[in-house]
Amino acid sequence: MRIIYDCTGADQGAEAVLAGIQSYLEDHSLEGILLGLKEELEPLLPKYPEVAKRFRSEYVTEVILNTDEPAFAIRRKKDSAIVKGMRLLKEGAADGFISAGSTGGLLAGGLFLLGRLPNVSRAVLPVYLPSSTGGFLLLDSGANMDCTPEQLLSFGKLGTVYAREVLGIDDPKVALLNVGAEPGKGNEQVKKAFELFSNAPFHFIGNMEARDAFFKDVDVLVTDGFAGNVMLKNTEGVAMFVTGVFHRALEKFGADDETFLKKSGGALREVKKLLDYSEYGGAPLLGLKAPVIKAHGSSDSTAFKNATRQLKNFLDQEVISKFQQEG
Amino acid sequence: MRIIYDCTGADQGAEAVLAGIQSYLEDHSLEGILLGLKEELEPLLPKYPEVAKRFRSEYVTEVILNTDEPAFAIRRKKDSAIVKGMRLLKEGAADGFISAGSTGGLLAGGLFLLGRLPNVSRAVLPVYLPSSTGGFLLLDSGANMDCTPEQLLSFGKLGTVYAREVLGIDDPKVALLNVGAEPGKGNEQVKKAFELFSNAPFHFIGNMEARDAFFKDVDVLVTDGFAGNVMLKNTEGVAMFVTGVFHRALEKFGADDETFLKKSGGALREVKKLLDYSEYGGAPLLGLKAPVIKAHGSSDSTAFKNATRQLKNFLDQEVISKFQQEG
Numbered sequence: 001m002r003i004i005y006d007c008t009g010a011d012q013g014a015e016a017v018l019a020g021i022q023s024y025l026e027d028h029s030l031e032g033i034l035l036g037l038k039e040e041l042e043p044l045l046p047k048y049p050e051v052a053k054r055f056r057s058e059y060v061t062e063v064i065l066n067t068d069e070p071a072f073a074i075r076r077k078k079d080s081a082i083v084k085g086m087r088l089l090k091e092g093a094a095d096g097f098i099s100a101g102s103t104g105g106l107l108a109g110g111l112f113l114l115g116r117l118p119n120v121s122r123a124v125l126p127v128y129l130p131s132s133t134g135g136f137l138l139l140d141s142g143a144n145m146d147c148t149p150e151q152l153l154s155f156g157k158l159g160t161v162y163a164r165e166v167l168g169i170d171d172p173k174v175a176l177l178n179v180g181a182e183p184g185k186g187n188e189q190v191k192k193a194f195e196l197f198s199n200a201p202f203h204f205i206g207n208m209e210a211r212d213a214f215f216k217d218v219d220v221l222v223t224d225g226f227a228g229n230v231m232l233k234n235t236e237g238v239a240m241f242v243t244g245v246f247h248r249a250l251e252k253f254g255a256d257d258e259t260f261l262k263k264s265g266g267a268l269r270e271v272k273k274l275l276d277y278s279e280y281g282g283a284p285l286l287g288l289k290a291p292v293i294k295a296h297g298s299s300d301s302t303a304f305k306n307a308t309r310q311l312k313n314f315l316d317q318e319v320i321s322k323f324q325q326e327g
Numbered sequence: 328m329r330i331i332y333d334c335t336g337a338d339q340g341a342e343a344v345l346a347g348i349q350s351y352l353e354d355h356s357l358e359g360i361l362l363g364l365k366e367e368l369e370p371l372l373p374k375y376p377e378v379a380k381r382f383r384s385e386y387v388t389e390v391i392l393n394t395d396e397p398a399f400a401i402r403r404k405k406d407s408a409i410v411k412g413m414r415l416l417k418e419g420a421a422d423g424f425i426s427a428g429s430t431g432g433l434l435a436g437g438l439f440l441l442g443r444l445p446n447v448s449r450a451v452l453p454v455y456l457p458s459s460t461g462g463f464l465l466l467d468s469g470a471n472m473d474c475t476p477e478q479l480l481s482f483g484k485l486g487t488v489y490a491r492e493v494l495g496i497d498d499p500k501v502a503l504l505n506v507g508a509e510p511g512k513g514n515e516q517v518k519k520a521f522e523l524f525s526n527a528p529f530h531f532i533g534n535m536e537a538r539d540a541f542f543k544d545v546d547v548l549v550t551d552g553f554a555g556n557v558m559l560k561n562t563e564g565v566a567m568f569v570t571g572v573f574h575r576a577l578e579k580f581g582a583d584d585e586t587f588l589k590k591s592g593g594a595l596r597e598v599k600k601l602l603d604y605s606e607y608g609g610a611p612l613l614g615l616k617a618p619v620i621k622a623h624g625s626s627d628s629t630a631f632k633n634a635t636r637q638l639k640n641f642l643d644q645e646v647i648s649k650f651q652q653e654g
Contacts, residue, residue, distance in 0.1 A: 069511075131568065132568060132571065142506055145506070145513060145514035145515075146514045146515055177557060179469055179472070179552070179553060179556040179557070179560075182394075184396075186472060186553065187472035187473045187551075187553045188472075188473055190553075209560045209564075210557045210558075210560040210561035210564055211560040211561065211563045211564035211567070212564065213561075213564065214564040214565065214567065214568040215564070215567075215568070223557075224514075225506070226506060226513065226514045226517075226554065227553065227554050227557050229506040230504060230506070230537045230550075230554050230557060230558055230561075231537075231557055231558070231561050233506075233536045233537040233538040234537035234538065234557075234558050234561045234562060234565070235561060235565050236538045237536075237537055237538035237539065237540065237541040237542070238541065238561070238562050238565040238566055238569070238601065239565055239569050240538070240541065240542075241458065241459060241541040241542070241601075242565070242566050242569040242570065242573075242598055242601065243569065244459065245598050246569075246573050246598075249587070253582070253587055255580070255582065260576070260580055271569055271572050271573075
């Protein structure tokens with residue numbers, strides 16, 4: 001497997017990427033290209049000799065920031081890891097690309113430089129949220145603001161393939177995010193999508209309210225990037241708010257916060273996942289011609305290792321060719 | 328003050344309404360009309376002699392259910408409390424209407440039977456959510472699915488008047504729910520609304536992400552009824568989910584749930600509010616020609632008393648005429 005890594009996008013710097021690759025190399029073979037700023041990457045390489053041996057370094061001089069306007073940045077910052085990475089991926093220099101850089105930059109780069117699959121009208125960014133029945137894939141989580149019912153249908157197909165092939169869920173259950181469970185509910189977009197979904201080749205279980213997604217059995221929850229992003233960020237906000245209230249309650253109760261966390265152990269792990277939903281691995285961009293994984297900005301070496309595993313799974317299951325058949 | 332009460336819509340039955348009115352009557356004067364099913368209401372009246380003395384009872388034979396299609400139900404169930412209540416309100420038989428019945432039924436009844444204010448294009452349903460800076464009014468919370476930017480502007484105006492006059496907030500801060508804080512973010516609807524809001528007669532503070540609404544200083548958060556309802560129900564779902572996780576953690580920690588709740592006291596009250604957002608009073612329908620308060624289906628006598636207080640405030644502050652001036 002050959003992977004391109006963006007070493008300019010992680011909050012923790014290029015070392016988190018190198019340490020993640022080195023950890024992966026302990027059990028697996030891997031080679032590829034490191035894209036980084038010379039002054040940052042070059043001094044680190046002697047510390048990671050296995051990585052330096054198997055990877056070629058290419059230096060860039062620019063970084064696309066979260067505050068940059070994505071489409072503009074892709075045109076102007078040609079010597080950035082995102083632009084170079086997408087170009088190299090398109091040329092076949094590697095099998096996949098992992099970056100913790102700007103989500104917007106990756107999407108714009110993916111669309112303009114790498115390109116969509118011919119049967120897919122939009123690339124989509126799913127996010128996996130935990131729930132009391134395990135968890136569900138919410139897509140789109142913010143890549144596409146205005147979507148047609150046909151595009152929502154495409155998200156349902158891409159989400160189904162991804163849930164089945166990468167998450168290992170047999171016959172994934174797909175629902176439409178809506179304001180009520182009954183058919184006929186919702187805005188014009190969702191009402192039309194409901195009809196398309198009812199005749200779709202995937203396992204459609206109907207409309208679902210945001211509340212129920214955390215308690216009912218659903219694997220893929222489809223919505224446009226506006227409502228999806230509202231739901232995602234609201235999830236984070238409410239989880240933070242409720243956690244804060246509980247911590248104050250614990251204080252009043254007289255329980256030491258640290259002792260509580262230690263004794264209650266794994267019980268709070270699910271809340272941590274809600275608070276930092278993409279820490280665990282990364283979010284794939286679905287619908288592009290080659291696999292691109294967006295790692296969380298705050299990713300550490302473990303997160304980069306997990307993103308690498310995720311990419312391997314993506315390649316092993318031939319997800320791209322299944323998208324072409326079923327997308 | 329003369330109020331019409333729907334005694335058919337509360338999960339706890341007509342007695343919750345009567346007990347709420349009786350409790351309000353201990354400190355205030357009040358008269359009006361009770362709309363109820365004869366077999367339920369008539370036997371209760373002797374238990375509430377003060378209420379029976381000041382209120383006229385009118386019996387109905389039908390109830391509009393949450394599962395009924397609202398516009399259809401309004402036309403077909405003419406002998407329901409919602410239809411009768413709206414008609415009586417329109418005729419001037421009372422100053423306001425309180426019902427815990429079907430939200431859709433009340434909205435349809437409000438629009439078709441009572442009517443909108445001439446300068447308002449849609450009636451809107453706000454909901455008040457707690458936050459770490461106090462709380463904020465989210466509107467629309469689900470009455471209007473597809474909204475134009477101009478309608479969002481109208482929601483901003485109605486929300487401003489309501490927050491100032493009824494909630495007592497000086498110069499309420501209004502934000503647009505969006506996927507990012509920067510101008511230029513969002514779907515076409517929100518981008519256009521941003522321009523309108525920038526020149527609006529209220530205190531517009533910009534775009535706001537759902538996450539930030541729980542931590543930043545905002546009084547009125549404007550969105551369409553689809554995204555608003557997703558946010559509202561997601562808030563409930565995540566709060567329930569996180570609360571469940573904490574309860575399991577408490578168990579593992581060895582703290583008795585009840586003792587914990589008692590000792591930590593008021594600290595958890597905010598979570599309860601998130602879980603049952605409209606328990607405290609009710610949600611007003613803004614933009615109609617007369618005040619209508621939608622009480623929560625699970626309202627008890629305290630909730631009906633609070634809804635009555637809210638309606639008094641609404642009338643005292645002459646909110647309807649301010650809507651006409653500023654709406």
